[in-house]
Amino acid sequence: MTKKELLLQTFKSKFDLSQYKKFIVEFFNDAKLLNGEKRNDYWNWNEYSFYINGYFHVADYLDDKRNKIAIFAVELKKGKSLEKARSKQRNFIADRIKVMGYDGAIAAFYSEDEKENRWRLSFVCLDYELLKGKIKINFTPAKRYSYLLGVDEPCHTAMQQLYPILEEEKFNPSIDKLEEAFSVEKVTKQFFEKYKEKYIELYEYLSGNETFVDEATRCVRSDKEEDISKFTEQFAKKLMGQIVFMYFLQKKGWLGVNAFPPKISEREYKNSFFNCNNEHKEIMKKLYLLDTDGNYVRQGGAISALSEEQQTYFASRIKGMPWETGPKNFVRILFNEAIKNTRNYFEYYLEPLFYEALNEKRGADNYYARLHCRIPFLNGGLFEPLDGYDWKNNNFSIPNEIFSNASIKGDREADGILDIFDRYNFTMNEDEPLEKEVAVDPEMLGKIFENMLDVKDRKSKGAFYTPREIVHYMCQESLINYIVNTVGTPYEETKDFILYGEIMKDEDCSREVKQGIADMLMPESIYKNLKAIDDALADVRVADPAVGSGAFPMGMVNEIVKARENITAYFARELTSNAQKHQLWNYTRHPYMLKKDAMKNSIFAVDIEPSAVDITKLRLWLSLVVEFDINSDNDEFKNPPTLPNLECNILCGNSLIDEFEGVKLFNDSLLTGASSNSNWMADLFQNQVDSTLTKLIDKQKELFYANNHDDKYRLKHEIDVLQQQVIFASCTMTDDIKERFISTFAMPSKPYILWKLAFAKVFKDKGGFDIVIGNPPYVGESGNKEIFRPIAKTGFGKRFYLGKMDLLYFFFHKGIDLTSDKGEIALITTNYFITATGAKKLRADFKARTQIRKFINFDEYKIFESALGQHNAITFLTKDRTKPIEMKSCFCNETGIFESGRLSKILEWTDKDSIYSVVPQDKIYDGENDYIRFNSQSLDSSAIQKMQQCKIKLKDLFLVNQGVVTGCDTFTKRHLDKMPLTDDVIINDGIYVLDFDNPRDVEIYNNFTLGKSLCRDFYKNSDIQRYQSSKKATKKIIYFEDALDSSKYPDVFAHLSRFKQLLESRLETYNEHYHWTAIHRSRVAQIFEGPKVVLPYRAKTNAFAYNEVEWFCRSDAYVVTPKQKDFSLKALLGILNSTLYLYWLKKQGKVKGEILELMREPIEQIPLPMVDGETLQIIESYVDDIIVKKENQESTASQEKALDDIVYSLFSLTTEEISLVEEAVK
Structure with missing residues (x-):
């Protein structure tokens, strides 16, 4: 017998102790078998005696790090399911480990019950770091990782993860390797990739099927490709979800339950027989015949020969098999039946199963004649046809091969939906911190679904789950x-x-x-x-x-x-x-x-x-x-x-909008009756609204429990009507707006959500939610104006919209609006809002209406694999300003992709590398922009305090300007939705910016006559290094202020006219009214022409440079010019490039991970010391020397050190303070 055969025989059979020992000997090369008898010393484990009959101590094993591992076989008491009392099973092994002095254990849990053919193979280890205090002293918990094995249980995953260890002749697994072999994370990723692949295959088939597209067009009442594509996507995802739901239901034994047992007792036969009318008694005599043992046996083929009406009649009179006895592979059985009958699986089996059997209420016995078995009526809506999909009257079907292609590829290589799902074990046990099943469980399914949200085609990677x-x-x-x-x-x-x-x-x-x-x-x-x-x-x-x-x-x-x-x-x-x-x-x-x-x-x-x-x-x-x-x-x-x-x-x-076409749809005061009017008419109106709201709440409660199609339809309609009554009573709208508004009630996704009306009971009872929690979308305004514009136009948007904001800021504001007094808000987001310019209103709202309870800044520790460039944080707010609370903050110093154990330590406040701080609320917000400072040390630093004592800010002496924003430097792929390609326009053609590395742009430039005078040297942020900037431009910008004079520059006008459609779209994008030829933000030419300090908007260090040449730059760079000629730019350059100012920028500026954001706001706020004339000259001299040396590629270390010392002295820093600064910026 090969090792693989040994593993298969062990895993696919009812538990057998001798077979288990063979597996242990092969799996652990150096395991020491013990000749122990079954231990029944229950007085040593009395609290577990109700669940456990005894156990075998099968073997001992010592790994290469001297970790002692015990191998057990635990016999459960008959009638005690493997699925029940899982914590008792786990804790029993934990007690054995502690009492006997082991570090971990492998344990088989089984029952001698003849009906139980399954057993569980578990790896158990103690988790000493999970608990603290009294609980840790009294109880050290164990973690258990398990495979469910046995007859008819899929063992694909167990084989895949355990066989590589078994295969290695001389390999002895460590305790860490065992934990890895029992890891559920690998299963999650593998299953997601397979699931995604099958979804895409299904989506592509549906998209190319004319019959389905026709039906989709009818359902969405639109022939727009986008609408049809969205319906197709939703249909495919829902179908996949329905199928996977079936795999869980069949695990419960609820599907395909036999309504006509193969054998019934004489008493059961007579009870059924005498409950029939004469006609059916005659049929009953042929259905069941008396056997020699006195029982009645069902005759083969007799049931299928009956009409559906007859089957239903007898199913209500013959006592069928109990629920939970349905076949555990019902979905596959149906497929095999389809193949046997040369029928289409989707059309003849899945659709009736989904849309009829599971979705429609039948008799108490739940018999479904079409499939000759009992199928539960589930209600709820999961199996309702999507948007009126007419499954009975369309001719659409899905090829059987999409579900299973084993007949074509063979069992081993088959990769249909059912082929993939059949290989995995589906468990009804939900994953818990201490109990993990290596299988597809409901929580894993949730991860798969979360990954799938952003999957639309083969290019999609999926949004990795929280x-x-x-x-x-x-x-x-x-x-x-x-x-x-x-x-x-x-x-x-x-x-x-x-x-x-x-x-x-x-x-x-x-x-x-x-x-x-x-x-x-x-x-x-x-x-x-x-x-x-x-x-x-x-x-x-x-x-x-x-x-x-x-x-x-x-x-x-x-x-x-x-x-x-x-x-x-x-x-x-x-x-x-x-x-x-x-x-x-x-x-x-x-x-x-x-x-x-x-x-x-x-x-x-x-x-x-x-x-x-x-x-x-x-x-x-x-x-x-x-x-x-x-x-x-x-x-x-x-x-x-x-x-x-x-x-x-x-x-x-849309949870951020509560208006429709400019009309505020609901008056919040109607919930509380807090109207400014207090006359009898107002009271009468309020009473009518209260009565309507009470009816609405009652109807919502009734709908929750409704299980009849007609009742549900009626209740949904009544709820819509009641909501409309309240809305129309609280606002005024024209007839045409009203008509369009009513049509939104039929939309799959409404363009608004009326939180306080839809959830009126919550707001009437509590004034808002106790907790608002979530992971909102992270969407920047740039390139997404169409998302922000409808929100910005509303009353809510007018309160909180700010240019350059992120969509997630709105969700914070909405969360604060929706919570009751003392309510809690918890969101995981990016961390940029703490200093971002676009988050100024958000920080002000935090300060005005909430207190920050806790902030966990993951910074460079990557939480989402699909977004490795993100820097994430968790924010906990409380909507209560009455009693000051101290904020607890965590700054994570870890890097790389998150690992479960390390992440848990960070969240438990026990990670040795993270910085944990406590900050009073009145110390959190800094400066006029309310920058949020989460590490108390950044404010308490004496070096920072000394710098902040300077009354002069950079903005008092110098101007800080962003580079030119044309709105369309070049024609790129993202412009294709605004303007198609033509014979005269291709990707990468220059519009306002001409690249001399692009032959087409060179030709345009060379063909200019008068227009050449408008072309200025143009640079980008990568042309800036510390102290020096590039002076060799490879690009030209067509620069002019306001509208182009077409009569003076006809060649430039002709060039821009090629892109007129795109340039005009800028006006809508930016909500502007300038001429279509104008540069979006041209700035003033003089700032680019004379002496200046230039800086990139993002850099790892303080990279300020000086030049005196024509140096136009794009929006990713900034230009600093003096307000008066006698303000020294070179002295400013030396000060800004010093180590102390790098420290200031890291602590008080804007930081995105390890990157400094050198934008206008933090730069303008930089404090400047008073410097006498002699010191100014010394600084300028050092700067001149550094610039020359850098041009000659010579070392400037000594000059920069001398400049650092001068800057330290300007603020009277002590030796200790200087050490702190230099250590912090390493």
Whole structure:
């Protein structure tokens, strides 16, 4: 038997101890087998005896770093599922590791139950760094990574990750290598790439199918390519999501449940028989025949011979197989059935399954005659046809080969959708910090969906997901602060409860604690307030204004439910009656009920993309399915659940706009009745609005639970009508605007969102959300004016719009608007807003309406693999200025792409390389621009303080101007949407800027006659180095101020006329009214013609240069000129290039990662010392010497050192201060 065959036989079979030992011997070359018997010494592990029958200590292994690893086989008690009490299984091994003195363990968990053919192979290691304080002293947790193996379980991933270790004859795996072999991250990336590939294949097929395109055109009521493409994208993504949802449902055994058991007892037969009318009794006699053992056996082919009406009749009378007995490969079985019957899989099986069986309510038995089995009615909307897609009456189909091509490529090479999915293990267990399944779990699926949001074609890479560590952290931190605000419990103890509540619960609810033998881990302040905390958790209202794939709503649901489950255990602890405990655990506080309540009452979200909304709802529904287990003894859980409708909680539209064509759609005062008018007519009007809002809220609640198509349609229509009534009562609009506005209610994505109307109950009850959380889009204004312009025109936009801003700033402002008093805002964004010019209003809003609780600046540590140029940060704000709080800040000094363990340490405030600070609120904002200073040392530095005492700023003596902004230097690919290519215009043709390395531009220049006089030497920022700048121009700018005089320069006018269409589009882009020939921002020619200091807008160091030649430059450089002739530019150059001013720029200027942003604002604010005439001359002399030496490529170290010493002396810096400065800028 080969090693691969050994592995396959072990992984694809029911657990066998002797086979397991063979695997261990081969996997660990130096493992020492032990001849131990099964240990039943339960008195040593009494708290686990309800779940565990005994265990074998199979072997010991020592890796090359002397880490001791134990190999166990743990037998679970019969009836105790592998899926249940996972923390007990994990903690049992953790206890064995600690008691026996091991560093980790490999353990097989199995059951001797004859119905259980699966087993779990786990790697368990202790996590000493996870906890702190009392909890760490009392309990060191373990992490478990597992593969689910056994009969009919896919083992592709286990083989792929474990076989390479087995294959190496002399390789002994280290404990780190074992953890890597059990890593789920590899699986995530592999599965995403396969999923993306299959989506693109499906999208490309749909796009090229004329029948589908015709149907898409009908659905979107548009023949625009963009609209059809978006529908196609959404259809393909939804179909992929529906299929993958099926893989989770079949794992539950809910699909294809047999309604006609192959064998029934005599009693069951008679009950069914005498429940039939005479006609059907005759048929019943042929369906089941009496066997020799006294049972009745179903006759082959008898069911399929019945009509659909007859099948449905008998399905309601014969007791079918129970839920959870459906085949675990139902999706594949249907495909095989399609091939057998030479039918199209999508048209004849998937469409009826999705749009009829799962989407339409049938009888109590849920029998679906078309597929001859029981299929649950799921409700919710996941399986409703997209935008009225007419699946019954179109002739569209998808080739079977897209789903499976094993018949063409063979099983090994097959790569259809089902072929790929069949290779992976799908688990219903949601990934937790301490419990990780190496499989496709709901959380991994969320990552896949988040990656897929930006995938549209083969060029798309995907927007890599927000790391789970960050999602967990932001959700937990927000919830902790909310509880502290609401209940008044201490922060640290509340944090311990939210983070480690499960560990507390497991220990505190054990027999020893209840008997008073051991102390409780739960802090007294939390224990006394459990009821208040539980009420607060049930009452929390959370909003995500840019929901993406739903990571944050899903994270909040899990945190809320986990905390409330832990509280349930303490409530149950106080009960003496088992009946009361049963009622508590299995009815009133069942995890499914808690999760459903959280979705209804606590989670609200918006996204502008329909696909994002679809994915968010799918994730929430899947998490409900995960929590639901069939229980025939509980009426609430006898059948699979009908999923709730989330349309009133998860909305699709522009969350930053609340107006339509200039009309403010909703008057906020209507929610509170706070009108300035107080007469009887106003009161009557308010009463009518209140009545309408009450009806609206009632209808929204009714829709959440509705499970009938007609009822849902009616309720949605009534909700639309009620919202329109409130809107039309609070604003005035013309008839044509009203008509266009009403049509928006049918749009997949509305051009607005009325937060306070759509979520009126939240604002009436609480005045706003308790928490606003998320990861908003990072979009700069440059090149995206069409996104910003509609927002800027609104009242909201007029309050906060500022040129050069980022879209994410609006989301901060909106978050502050939407939160209630003392509400919490938590966003992960880029970090540039702390000093960005375009964020001036944002910083002012922070200062005026919030306090910054916490700021984590990742800087060069890369959080998103698909955006390695970004510098990210997490900001926590509280909307409360009444009681000053100190801000906690973290500056991460790590570089490279994030690694899970390191990221966790940074977030836990335990990373040794990160700088952690505490800054009072009144020390955060600096200067007239309110620059945000997160490291208290930057303000407390005595060197900075001495510099800030200078009353003269650079702007008092010098002018700082940006280079020329033409608006169109050259014709590039991004201009193609404004102007097509012509015979006379190609990519890279110069417009205002002519490049002498481009032959076409040279020809244009040479053909100019009068126009040559307008052509000036032109430079870019890369032409600037410290002290010197290039004097050999390779470009010319066609420079003139205002409109071009076409009669004077007809050759230039003819040249620009080739690009007239594009140049005119600038006026719309920039919202300007100048002549189409004009340069967008021409500046004044004199600043480019005489002596000047020039600087790039971005540089790693203070790179200031001096020249006296004609030196026109583009917008990525700045020019400094004196206000008066006697202000020395060379002295200024020497001072600005000094080490002390590099220190100032790093600490007080604008920094983007390691790059200085040398823009007007920080440069103008540079403090300048008083310098006497003699010192000025000395500085100028050194500068002249440095410029000459640099031109001759000689060393200037001694001169620059001398200049540094002069500048230090100008501010009277001490030796200690100088050392601090020079160490900081290394």
